[in-house]
Amino acid sequence: MDELPMAAAAHAMQGIPAFIKTDKANNEEAIRARYPRPSIAYIDARIAEAKENVFRVGQLRLDENTRISEYTGHIALCEHRDRLMVGLDDVADFEAVSSLKRQYPPYNVEAMRQQIKQSQEATVRCEEVIQKENDSVAELREARALCLQRDAALRKIGVTIE
Numbered sequence: 001m002d003e004l005p006m007a008a009a010a011h012a013m014q015g016i017p018a019f020i021k022t023d024k025a026n027n028e029e030a031i032r033a034r035y036p037r038p039s040i041a042y043i044d045a046r047i048a049e050a051k052e053n054v055f056r057v058g059q060l061r062l063d064e065n066t067r068i069s070e071y072t073g074h075i076a077l078c079e080h081r082d083r084l085m086v087g088l089d090d091v092a093d094f095e096a097v098s099s100l101k102r103q104y105p106p107y108n109v110e111a112m113r114q115q116i117k118q119s120q121e122a123t124v125r126c127e128e129v130i131q132k133e134n135d136s137v138a139e140l141r142e143a144r145a146l147c148l149q150r151d152a153a154l155r156k157i158g159v160t161i162e
Contacts, residue, residue: 027157035150036143039162043144050133050140057133061126064119071112071119077104 004012081104088097151161 024157024159028154028159031150031153031157035146035153038143038147040144040147040151043140043147047137047140047144050137054130054133054137057126057129061123061130064122064126068116068119068123071116074107075109075112075116078107078109080104 002009081100084100085097088100090097154161
C-alpha cells in the first residue's frame, strides 16, 4: 500500500474490510464443506432415538421369547394330557377324561406351533433391527466427532456456533 499512489491507496484501504469479511466467509464455507452439515444437537437427538429404538425392539424380542416359552409349555402340557388320555374311553371313563380336560386346558396346539414359528421369525427380525440401529449409532458418533472438529475450526476463525 505504501507504494501505491495516494488515491489508489485510499481505495485499497476502503476495500480491506470487505476483503476481510469475504475472506472470513470463504474460510467458513471451506471448513463447512469439509465436514458433515448437521448440528451436534441433531446428531445427539438421532443417537438418543436409535438407542430408544434398540430398547423398544429389545423389549419386543423379550416379549416374543416369553411367548415362545409360554406356548412351548402349553404344548408340552397338551402332549402330556394326550398321553394320559390314550387308553381312556370318552364315554366309559367320562369322569377321568373330564378331570384331565379341566386339569389340562384344551389348547389349539397347531395354532400355538404356528405362533411359535412367527415369534421366532419376529425375534430374528428384531435382531436385524437392533444391529442396524447399533450400526447407525456408530456412524452417528463418527459424524458427531467430525462435527466437534468442524465447530472447533469455526470457533478458531471467530464464527459463533449455535
